[in-house]
Amino acid sequence: MSEPSLLEQAAQSRTAFDSVPIIDLTNATSPDPALRRQLAAEIRDACINVGFFYVRNHDIPDACFADVLAAMKSFYGLPIEKKMELENKKQVNFMGYSPLLSGNNDPSNSGDLQEGFEFGYEALENSTASELGNTIIGGGKNVWPTDGLPQFRESALKYYHAALSVGRRMFPLFALALGLEENFFEDKTRNSAALMRLLYYPPQTAAIDENKVMGIGAHTDWECFTILWQEPKHQALQVLNSEKQWISAPPIEGTLVINLGDQFARWTNDIFKSTVHRAINRNGVDRYAIPLFFGTDYDVRLEPIPGCVSAERPAKYEVITAGDYVQSRLQATYGH
Numbered sequence: 001m002s003e004p005s006l007l008e009q010a011a012q013s014r015t016a017f018d019s020v021p022i023i024d025l026t027n028a029t030s031p032d033p034a035l036r037r038q039l040a041a042e043i044r045d046a047c048i049n050v051g052f053f054y055v056r057n058h059d060i061p062d063a064c065f066a067d068v069l070a071a072m073k074s075f076y077g078l079p080i081e082k083k084m085e086l087e088n089k090k091q092v093n094f095m096g097y098s099p100l101l102s103g104n105n106d107p108s109n110s111g112d113l114q115e116g117f118e119f120g121y122e123a124l125e126n127s128t129a130s131e132l133g134n135t136i137i138g139g140g141k142n143v144w145p146t147d148g149l150p151q152f153r154e155s156a157l158k159y160y161h162a163a164l165s166v167g168r169r170m171f172p173l174f175a176l177a178l179g180l181e182e183n184f185f186e187d188k189t190r191n192s193a194a195l196m197r198l199l200y201y202p203p204q205t206a207a208i209d210e211n212k213v214m215g216i217g218a219h220t221d222w223e224c225f226t227i228l229w230q231e232p233k234h235q236a237l238q239v240l241n242s243e244k245q246w247i248s249a250p251p252i253e254g255t256l257v258i259n260l261g262d263q264f265a266r267w268t269n270d271i272f273k274s275t276v277h278r279a280i281n282r283n284g285v286d287r288y289a290i291p292l293f294f295g296t297d298y299d300v301r302l303e304p305i306p307g308c309v310s311a312e313r314p315a316k317y318e319v320i321t322a323g324d325y326v327q328s329r330l331q332a333t334y335g336h
């Protein structure tokens with residue numbers, strides 16, 4: 001029997017999931033195309049039904065996570081005046097530090113209870129920050145803390161490059177999952193439109209109205225997909241299923257979370273799900289998390305992929321470029 005088409009599979013999707021699937025990436029670069037296709041079929045299932053999955057055997061060593069976590073703890077422990085020297089609003093490209101409550105992902109909330117530090121592609125070996133691979137607003141460079149935190153830039157960039165390599169392994173698998181040539185995204189992702197945010201969530205106490213302030217309010221991500229590292233042990237991330245139930249996505253040892261964003265929803269006419277999620281840190285202790293957002297190059301038009309549109313499923317989105325889309329979301333969320 002031949003495989004069901006994307007549209008057939010989408011028509012039978014099971015979006016009332018009660019957990020997030022775990023996928024083993026061992027065969028991502030297998031020389032055997034049948035094994036790569038098998039893995040892509042698992043990914044396709046997760047993308048159609050959930051929009052979120054964990055990956056294990058991603059090949060990032062534990063020490064890499066430990067180093068970036070230590071760097072985050074020392075940065076967020078600095079006095080607020082020190083951190084504000086790197087405030088993102090002072091940079092042309094909005095890289096750098098964002099203080100508590102400066103962003104608001106859910107317009108019905110009053111702000112996100114998180115601090116962030118954002119940066120984009122930069123070669124590790126450069127002693128001074130190079131031009132970023134792909135920024136929407138004004139180009140420019142990363143900013144880094146200097147005095148007192150000599151390891152920060154190196155630890156952050158080492159993890160960035162490790163996660164970037166996981167992301168580059170994912171694009172051919174997503175292409176296969178969509179029934180496309182494995183290299184479909186190659187000429188659309190030349191400029192590493194990948195932004196990383198180092199996130200710190202203070203413990204949230206009962207006094208804060210749960211419906212008005214979240215660590216990060218309910219939202220979808222804007223790019224193709226996100227690779228998320230969560231600090232072990234602290235449950236905070238929740239994913240919304242089609243029954244409007246919040247499903248916990250706790251950190252699972254040895255895994256990263258991958259979730260799809262709006263660019264993939266647009267490419268696929270919502271066959272791949274850009275699923276709503278939020279995080280709230282009620283653990284009584286600090287929590288750290290690191291998303292890396294992977295988009296296409298900003299001049300790429302988000303046109304529905306063949307096989308995702310039919311008479312019963314007409315195109316839902318107007319075609320715009322990835323850059324225009326991300327820009328409009330940035331403006332709405334952070335006022336940039």
Ligand SMILES: O=C(O)CCC(=O)C(=O)O
Pocket residue numbers: 197199216221228230236237277278279289291
């Ligand atoms: O902190 C988390 O677990 C989620 C972060 C997130 O969803 C985001 O930054 O887009």
Ligand SMILES: [Fe+2]
Pocket residue numbers: 219220221226277
């Ligand atoms: Fe997110």
